[in-house]
């Protein structure tokens with residue numbers, strides 16, 4: 001089936017759900033082919049109004065779907081699977097964007113052998129600059145993985161990883177946008193401390209971040225080389241880098257991402 005005519009059921013209309021909905025509509029899918037299930041009525045109404053999609057309860061939403069996207073919080077996944085476990089069919093593809101929820105957990109909540117592809121994406125889906133990693137569950141074939149790639153590639157980059165790496169992926173790129181927003185916040189505060197108006201500081205930093213990311217992506221140079229090209233001997237940059245090393249910023253980042261990976265692992269514990 002041409003993937004653009006596939007019918008999609010999106011279960012969970014929150015931040016990631018809306019990012020994906022907006023993205024797949026931008027990619028050319030029609031609202032008529034998408035049914036959203038969102039348990040908060042006012043949120044469901046907002047999505048109907050904004051995107052022209054229909055909404056339904058989970059079991060109703062998946063009835064005619066070719067692809068079922070699970071975009072609820074990990075803690076809400078067991079209840080959602082209880083709602084759709086008997087209705088999901090082997091000819092459908094389930095795509096779960098939930099952090100930490102193993103494909104095997106999702107599979108064993110279905111009566112049939114339903115193919116599951118896990119995805120760890122991020123909110124940059126909103127601007128078609130997402131980083132998505134996908135992993136196959138036990139019943140997912142190469143065709144299912146291709147289907148998931150076709151769903152996600154219009155909204156960003158897609159890579160395939162073993163499911164065992166998805167907790168680390170969540171720490172790096174799933175949560176990753178927040179680390180950069182946090183850094184921008186801190187640098188903006190520094191700009192204010194140094195006497196710049198907030199909006200000037202913010203504009204300087206955001207464009208510098210875009211420039212640095214573009215240099216990393218387009219030059220293919222190692223970040224150490226790119227950093228050394230900025231660091232003039234006895235100059236301003238090395239003065240800042242020394243302070244960062246003195247404050248253990250590098251170790252803090254490593255510890256922070258390890259904590260995110262550990263939390264992703266914890267999300268799976270106690271699922272039953």
Ligand SMILES: NC(=O)C1=CN([C@@H]2O[C@H](COP(=O)(O)OP(=O)(O)OC[C@H]3O[C@@H](n4cnc5c(N)ncnc54)[C@H](O)[C@@H]3O)[C@@H](O)[C@H]2O)C=CC1
Pocket residue numbers: 011012013014015016017037038039040043058071072073074076079080083097098099120121122123174175
């Ligand atoms: N927010 C992010 O940047 C990212 C989130 N994720 C994952 O995406 C999933 C969703 O995260 P968010 O969108 O941030 O959460 P959210 O809380 O914004 O959205 C979840 C939505 O699902 C709805 N929901 C819950 N149970 C439901 C049910 N049984 N039927 C219908 N709707 C139901 C909630 O009302 C809520 O609107 C999570 O599993 C998260 O781990 C993955 C990558 C990035």
Ligand SMILES: O=C(O)[C@@H]1CCC=N1
Pocket residue numbers: 099170174175
């Ligand atoms: O913070 C979280 O748990 C979700 C998963 C990755 C980004 N947001």
